[in-house]
Amino acid sequence: MTLSLLLFIVSFIMLDIIGSVFYIGVLLLSFFAVGKVFKMNGDKWKSLFKLGKGTGFYFMMFFPYLVMLVVLFWASQMWFDMINFKHNFLGSLSVVTLLTLILLFKFPKIKDMVNNKYS
Secondary structure: OHHHHHHHHHHHHHHHHHHHHHHHHHHHHHHHHHHHHOOOOHHHHHHHHHOOOOHHHHHHHHHHHHHHHHHHHHHHHHHHHHOOOOOHHHHHHHHHHHHHHHHHHHHHHHHHHHHHHHO
16 A cells, blocks of 8 residues: 555656656747748747737647647556556546646746736
């Protein structure tokens, strides 16, 4: 029982770290792809970020986060199943819930910073 709980906590922390690193990778990949596809320069990036008082920037930050949550849910469910965790669905849901709570608290602050910069 104690070993199972310890393994869950270590797995939970590691999956959150992996999710954060994966988010950074998907975020950079999305900026790279948008830059290449639309041949973005400084003025185009600025107009994208100003779109709707920062909504363009907010979308560029939110979409990779959503992709990361979906992939991480699948990966954590697979991981908890592999280590024979009794409640693998709840464990996966708790990892995604923690990251969603971070999203709800941090992203509005980022949007306010963007609005202050471009207003």
